[in-house]
Amino acid sequence: MTGHNVLDPSAAIQFDTGSSEALGFAPAIEYSWKSTMGVLLGVRVIPAGRNTAAAITPAVAINIVY
Numbered sequence: 001m002t003g004h005n006v007l008d009p010s011a012a013i014q015f016d017t018g019s020s021e022a023l024g025f026a027p028a029i030e031y032s033w034k035s036t037m038g039v040l041l042g043v044r045v046i047p048a049g050r051n052t053a054a055a056i057t058p059a060v061a062i063n064i065v066y
Contacts (some may be wrong), residue, residue: 020051027060038063 028042029044040061048054 022049022052036065
């Protein structure tokens with residue numbers, strides 16, 4: 001990506017971050033206290049990859065079926 005500095009138009013700015021790759025997985029457990037209601041608890045894990053940072057994100061979902 002190439003651009004110009006708005007404060008100094010004669011100064012060119014060039015970015016070359018390259019491509020990135022990441023692979024993640026999200027293990028979870030569901031607990032249902034009724035046949036129509038439950039809760040899902042898990043975590044999304046993305047280990048550090050090529051040009052990507054590691055991330056761990058908690059996840060909670062409520063499941064209601066009519």
